[in-house]
Amino acid sequence: MNIIYSLFYWNQNGRYVFSRTKFVTIVTFLVCFVASLTTPPFLFPVVMGAVIAIPVFVVGFIIHKTVKIDSGFYEGDLISDIKHFLFYWHNSEFELSKTKFVTVAFILVGMLAGLSTVISGGSAGFAMAYNLISLFFAVPVFAVGFAYHKIKTRGNPQIETAKVSEPQIEKTAKPIEANIELPAKSTDHMAAINGLKDEFDEKERNTRELIRAKFAPPQITYDRFITVVDNCSKIFNEHYTSAVNLINFASEDSERVENEIESKINVLKSLIGKMDELSSELAISMSKTKDDDIHVVLDDMEDLISTIDDYDN
Numbered sequence: 001m002n003i004i005y006s007l008f009y010w011n012q013n014g015r016y017v018f019s020r021t022k023f024v025t026i027v028t029f030l031v032c033f034v035a036s037l038t039t040p041p042f043l044f045p046v047v048m049g050a051v052i053a054i055p056v057f058v059v060g061f062i063i064h065k066t067v068k069i070d071s072g073f074y075e076g077d078l079i080s081d082i083k084h085f086l087f088y089w090h091n092s093e094f095e096l097s098k099t100k101f102v103t104v105a106f107i108l109v110g111m112l113a114g115l116s117t118v119i120s121g122g123s124a125g126f127a128m129a130y131n132l133i134s135l136f137f138a139v140p141v142f143a144v145g146f147a148y149h150k151i152k153t154r155g156n157p158q159i160e161t162a163k164v165s166e167p168q169i170e171k172t173a174k175p176i177e178a179n180i181e182l183p184a185k186s187t188d189h190m191a192a193i194n195g196l197k198d199e200f201d202e203k204e205r206n207t208r209e210l211i212r213a214k215f216a217p218p219q220i221t222y223d224r225f226i227t228v229v230d231n232c233s234k235i236f237n238e239h240y241t242s243a244v245n246l247i248n249f250a251s252e253d254s255e256r257v258e259n260e261i262e263s264k265i266n267v268l269k270s271l272i273g274k275m276d277e278l279s280s281e282l283a284i285s286m287s288k289t290k291d292d293d294i295h296v297v298l299d300d301m302e303d304l305i306s307t308i309d310d311y312d313n
Contacts, residue, residue: 004078018081021060029053035114035127089149099145103138110134186247189261193243196268200236203275210282231305236271239264274301
């Protein structure tokens with residue numbers, strides 16, 4: 001997936017924005033490459049594609065750096081982003097564009113005519129000519145339609161660029177410090193709980209690093225994973241704080257308190273176990289193309305969090 005983002009997206013303000021420049025550059029290279037396939041020598045199609053595509057990229061890159069035209073209306077899904085770029089205007093919402101549809105139709109006709117020329121053994125000149133003729137009709141159509149669209153939508157609100165930042169974990173209350181000497185059994189409980197806290201913090205930190213390496217923002221998958229980890233951390237800290245306060249201030253002779261502390265410890269262990277499973281599956285998935293096992297573990301974590309929430313309420 002990182003290759004896809006490198007090929008088709010700009011990294012802008014901490015998020016990936018679909019790059020029309022990169023998309024057009026790649027399409028230009030492919031069209032020129034196909035149109036030149038019948039022309040020897042062997043590397044000529046590659047050279048021809050690069051000679052035409054590189055200036056396209058340079059111009060687009062300069063525009064990208066000097067004019068703020070890349071807005072945050074793309075979703076981080078390549079197929080959806082290409083569809084919206086080719087067939088929709090981007091205002092306060094997506095609006096299907098007849099202008100773009102006709103423009104793309106002209107271009108496709110030229111590309112198909114050029115491809116049929118190559119398949120039939122025709123020269124690269126004829127194949128390129130078909131593409132240039134299609135552009136001769138497509139460009140004026142787009143220019144007129146674009147001008148009309150701008151006049152019609154003048155003053156309408158535009159989609160603002162979304163600012164993506166690392167989700168903030170809701171802070172839970174810190175344990176209340178006790179100024180009394182704890183009995184031996186309570187001291188053992190406290191050491192066990194603090195050990196679980198240290199273990200969870202380390203696993204949470206590792207899991208977040210793996211999620212960032214596996215899923216680049218603004219993917220919906222990234223948001224889902226981070227949200228689950230945030231919720232897991234929030235619930236762990238709540239139960240950790242509650243357990244520490246019980247140890248510090250509840251009566252040591254109360255069987256009910258003892259059972260409650262044991263229950264909190266079991267919850268903490270369950271959350272650590274699920275975080276460990278998720279971290280392991282993420283590490284394994286780095287060498288796989290499918291993420292089925294990761295999503296199974298994630299579903300289990302969501303179910304566990306939901307169960308704990310329902311029990312607490």
